[in-house]
Amino acid sequence: MTAPPHRRSSRLTRRQRRLFRLARTVTAAGVLVAGGFWWAGDEEPVDPVLAAAPAVAGRADGAGGAGGDPAALDHKAKPERNPGTSERTSEPKAAAGQGATSGPGAAGKAGAKPRAAHGARPKAAPAPRPPAPLARSRPTTVAVPAITIEAPVMDLGLDARGRLATPPVDNPDVVGWYAKGVSPGERGTAVVVGHRDTRTGPAIFVSLDSLSPGNTVRVARADGKVAVFTIDRVATYSKADFPDKEVYGSTGRPELRLLTCGGAFERGKGYDANIVVFAHLTDIAQKI
Numbered sequence: 001m002t003a004p005p006h007r008r009s010s011r012l013t014r015r016q017r018r019l020f021r022l023a024r025t026v027t028a029a030g031v032l033v034a035g036g037f038w039w040a041g042d043e044e045p046v047d048p049v050l051a052a053a054p055a056v057a058g059r060a061d062g063a064g065g066a067g068g069d070p071a072a073l074d075h076k077a078k079p080e081r082n083p084g085t086s087e088r089t090s091e092p093k094a095a096a097g098q099g100a101t102s103g104p105g106a107a108g109k110a111g112a113k114p115r116a117a118h119g120a121r122p123k124a125a126p127a128p129r130p131p132a133p134l135a136r137s138r139p140t141t142v143a144v145p146a147i148t149i150e151a152p153v154m155d156l157g158l159d160a161r162g163r164l165a166t167p168p169v170d171n172p173d174v175v176g177w178y179a180k181g182v183s184p185g186e187r188g189t190a191v192v193v194g195h196r197d198t199r200t201g202p203a204i205f206v207s208l209d210s211l212s213p214g215n216t217v218r219v220a221r222a223d224g225k226v227a228v229f230t231i232d233r234v235a236t237y238s239k240a241d242f243p244d245k246e247v248y249g250s251t252g253r254p255e256l257r258l259l260t261c262g263g264a265f266e267r268g269k270g271y272d273a274n275i276v277v278f279a280h281l282t283d284i285a286q287k288i
Contacts (some may be wrong), residue, residue: 065226108239130286133186133254135222139177142192143288144258146215147207151194153219155179164259166193172203184219185227185281188250192219196271205260209234210276217256217279220288221236228277229256236262238273247276255280 143150156165156176167176174195182188195203216231237243247257256279263273 002155026216040171041251047121130253130280130282132206133187133281134183134221134225134227134284136183136186137221137225138179139184139190139221140221141193141220141288142175142258143218143220144211144215146211146217147152149204150209151175151204153192156193164191164193167195169195169198170200172198172200172224175204182250182254183221184256185221185225185254185284187252187254189248189255189257190219191257191259196261205258205275206258208258208277209236209262211277216282217258217277218285224286226285226288227254227256227281228283228285230282231277231279233278235276235278236273237276238263240272242274251280255279256281 010157051158061145117130138155139153141150142153152174154167154174154176156178157166157180159165164178165176168172172195175192177184178191182190184190184192192207194205195276196206196208197203211231213231215231217231219227219229221227238249247259256277257278258279261271261273262273262275
């Protein structure tokens with residue numbers, strides 16, 4: 001028998017209410033379960049910059065001293081030139097008291113020399129000490145590698161007017177040493193002269209004025225030693241204003257002067273100036 005219309009409508013309404021309650025319960029349970037997972041496992045998101053800050057501060061405390069000055073880190077990370085080489089490196093230097101640098105290649109750097117501190121200039125290598133003055137010994141040969149000359153030496157004195165004599169003009173390839181003065185290598189100033197040219201053509205010291213500071217003069221001596229002189233300067237002086245003291249005077253160390261003619265030439269009078277090479281003893285060798 002068919003139920004009355006109003007009772008069927010009432011049963012349908014109760015069923016809908018049950019379904020609604022069931023759906024609400026299931027939804028609430030799902031929310032509670034999800035909320036429980038969130039409450040148990042989720043944390044506040046961390047700022048990556050703040051997370052790195054303690055590590056940076058710790059490196060500053062260890063490398064830059066108390067207080068962790070960040071400028072110290074910036075300074076150490078700057079590239080610097082390794083003293084004595086052209087190599088540039090951006091690797092931070094180890095702080096005082098720190099252990100060996102870790103990371104690849106650290107073992108190979110264990111014996112490396114420490115770099116100079118920031119702002120400090122590497123110490124220049126000390127200049128080599130000059131050799132001690134030699135005993136007196138007559139010079140036998142003079143060689144000047146820069147102008148490819150090598151000449152035998154003859155003894156010279158003073159002329160009738162008290163001036164330094166010169167080698168004979170008929171022998172342009174010989175030089176003369178003032179034998180009454182200091183021998184090359186002795187303490188004091190030794191003097192060697194030579195012609196620039198003669199009537200027959202260029203002579204041994206024709207290129208003397210082309211020498212430069214740093215060139216060398218090698219003088220073989222009778223005792224078997226070779227006195228090596230390094231040129232300090234080359235000067236030209238008018239014969240009328242020739243500075244005798246400056247050229248011939250002693251400086252307290254072994255020195256050498258090479259002299260020849262220079263300036264303008266006038267027939268019947270000769271050259272109006274002298275070229276002078278100033279040099280000092282820097283080495284003793286065994287062969288020319």
